[in-house]
Amino acid sequence: MTTQASTPTSPTPLTLALSKGRIFEETLPLLKSAGIEVNEDPEKSRKLILGTSRPDVRIIIVRASDVPTYVEYGAADMGIAGKDVLVEHAAAHPGALYQPIDLNIARCKLCVATRKDFDYEAAVKQGARLRVATKYVSAAREHFASKGVYVDLIKLYGSMELAPLIGLADAIVDLVSTGNTLKANDLVAVEDIMPISSRLIVNRAALKLRREGIEPIMEAFERASLATMA
Numbered sequence: 736m737t738t739q740a741s742t743p744t745s746p747t748p749l750t751l752a753l754s755k756g757r758i759f760e761e762t763l764p765l766l767k768s769a770g771i772e773v774n775e776d777p778e779k780s781r782k783l784i785l786g787t788s789r790p791d792v793r794i795i796i797v798r799a800s801d802v803p804t805y806v807e808y809g810a811a812d813m814g815i816a817g818k819d820v821l822v823e824h825a826a827a828h829p830g831a832l833y834q835p836i837d838l839n840i841a842r843c844k845l846c847v848a849t850r851k852d853f854d855y856e857a858a859v860k861q862g863a864r865l866r867v868a869t870k871y872v873s874a875a876r877e878h879f880a881s882k883g884v885y886v887d888l889i890k891l892y893g894s895m896e897l898a899p900l901i902g903l904a905d906a907i908v909d910l911v912s913t914g915n916t917l918k919a920n921d922l923v924a925v926e927d928i929m930p931i932s933s934r935l936i937v938n939r940a941a942l943k944l945r946r947e948g949i950e951p952i953m954e955a956f957e958r959a960s961l962a963t964m965a
């Protein structure tokens with residue numbers, strides 16, 4: 736039997752996909768609890784791959800709605816994404832991602848909202864066909880189907896609040912946190928669809944092949960998110 740000479744290898748660092756802004760900011764304390772400090776601030780640097788205090792862990796910065804894609808295809812081992820984003824991704828890629836932990840960060844609600852002068856209840860009772868503008872087409876379709884309300888869904892990528900104001904739609908489906916954006920645009924929330932928070936997602940193959948690297952991070956994140964809930 737021949738013995739193989741051992742060659743020094745540096746495996747690809749564990750890769751965590753995050754979006755800039757609130758998810759990045761709210762993930763920093765979780766990373767800290769796992770002994771990980773990010774070396775650069777994505778708001779100041781144009782770099783998309785950020786090193787950390789641990790040579791075996793790196794962060795990639797991607798659009799919030801792209802996080803599931805990077806993780807599904809294994810370009811990132813893990814990621815953090817809002818339930819809003821995960822519901823839309825799952826509609827096209829059911830079961831593609833392992834979602835072990837609700838991190839309870841970036842919390843808000845997915846709601847139906849209309850102009851103040853639009854009688855949503857009456858329109859629904861009358862069986863009117865509603866025009867609804869949203870970025871969250873799958874969640875909206877599921878919601879209105881479960882209520883038996885006929886809708887024409889108009890896909891938008893942002894600034895949903897504008898749609899009812901200029902006659903593009905009767906209603907929107909959007910995220911609401913403080914309610915300030917609705918208020919500033921004279922809109923009201925007329926129905927809650929689901930509570931939203933961000934979850935850790937893990938590539939299914941990475942979970943098996945890199946378990947010893949991923950598990951301690953998962954455990955630290957879970958402990959830290961439970962501690963903030965208490």
Ligand SMILES: Nc1ncnc2c1ncn2[C@@H]1O[C@H](COP(=O)(O)OP(=O)(O)OP(=O)(O)O)[C@@H](O)[C@H]1O
Nearest residue numbers: 756757798799800817818819820841842843910912
């Ligand atoms: N006002 C809010 N308060 C709390 N959490 C929010 C709020 N708005 C969005 N979120 C959550 O934070 C996540 C990231 O939001 P962010 O605004 O950073 O990205 P985005 O602009 O929605 O995504 P993309 O860049 O892909 O269009 C959302 O998917 C959602 O889960």
Ligand SMILES: O=P(O)(O)OC[C@H]1O[C@H](OP(=O)(O)OP(=O)(O)O)[C@H](O)[C@@H]1O
Nearest residue numbers: 893894909910911912913914915916917
């Ligand atoms: O109830 P509020 O506290 O006002 O938050 C709600 C707003 O937050 C999100 O937008 P965001 O601030 O992320 O900007 P975006 O449109 O660039 O995603 C969402 O799309 C709403 O517009």
